[in-house]
Amino acid sequence: MSCIQYEKKGEIAYLTLNRPEKRNAINSDMSDLLLEYLEEYKTDPQARVLIITGNGEKAFCSGRDLKESKENPEAFRKKPLRGRLFNAIIETYKPVITALNGAAVGAGCEIALASDIRLARSGILLGMPEAKRGMGATFGATILPKLISPSYAARMLYTGKLISSEEALRVGLVDDVLADQDQLMAKAEEIALEICECAPLSVQRIKETIWKTMDVPLFQALQLDIGPNVYESEDRLEGAQAFLEKRKPVWKGR
Structure with a gap:
């Protein structure tokens, strides 16, 4: 085994x-x-x-x-x-x-x-x-x-x-x-x-941000743009639409 x-x-x-x-x-x-x-x-x-x-x-x-x-x-x-x-x-x-x-x-x-x-x-x-x-x-x-x-x-x-x-x-x-x-x-x-209920790209971005800013001074860390760009993703639109329609979002990871 x-x-x-x-x-x-x-x-x-x-x-x-x-x-x-x-x-x-x-x-x-x-x-x-x-x-x-x-x-x-x-x-x-x-x-x-x-x-x-x-x-x-x-x-x-x-x-x-x-x-x-x-x-x-x-x-x-x-x-x-x-x-x-x-x-x-x-x-x-x-x-x-x-x-x-x-x-x-x-x-x-x-x-x-x-x-x-x-x-x-x-x-x-x-x-x-x-x-x-x-x-x-x-x-x-x-x-x-x-x-x-x-x-x-x-x-x-x-x-x-x-x-x-x-x-x-x-x-x-x-x-x-x-x-x-x-x-x-x-x-x-x-x-x-x-x-798993959350958007995969958002979770990835958050994890990268946590680890990559762990030793970075606060104001410097706030200037960084780490991980995938969730703000222009399809999942961001889906998340907002699902919230308005009071349903669970269907994430695509893109």
Whole structure:
């Protein structure tokens, strides 16, 4: 069975990490498949929202497969996650929801950080213990202080301490905590369906604007024109017409 499962139901795509016996740790084959499916999602005009989750109850993803790094260090060096996987999640420029079914550690936590919306099951642990492993957490150290309190982010990164999903909700690292896996996926799908009701070009433009202005000063950011020009799109006319006619719009993505 493949270490990654990818499927579509209507306009929602699902990407499931599928090495539960290894706590869904990412090896080179898994990394390659993740990138392939992210590209498939990015280029599929019918796929509007991606939900990333994991198989098994113990872990969403325990990080990079350190056993592979010991047994096959060349593969580990040639395929670093830092500049590939997390950027690919962001640069889909379509919404990505991560549903954390279990522990999200190291690269698993960074997958969540690269996503737009983060949901978690109650009682799981999250964090980046790279400082305890002699590693750098480069992506996490870059993005985490932008998403939560910089001092709390520093504390997490410097100590490598894992926090509960409930604590992650309190500090704004996740957006909601659900009691079990069924509720977790139901909430992810509920949000995905709400997104699918909106114009795809508008959502794309908004996602690009969020990420590309994250470090840009306010008045400079306001001068930028990022993403597709929705103001001259067919969907803008359709949105206005549907509102006047009190019906649901039929989006064309153009």
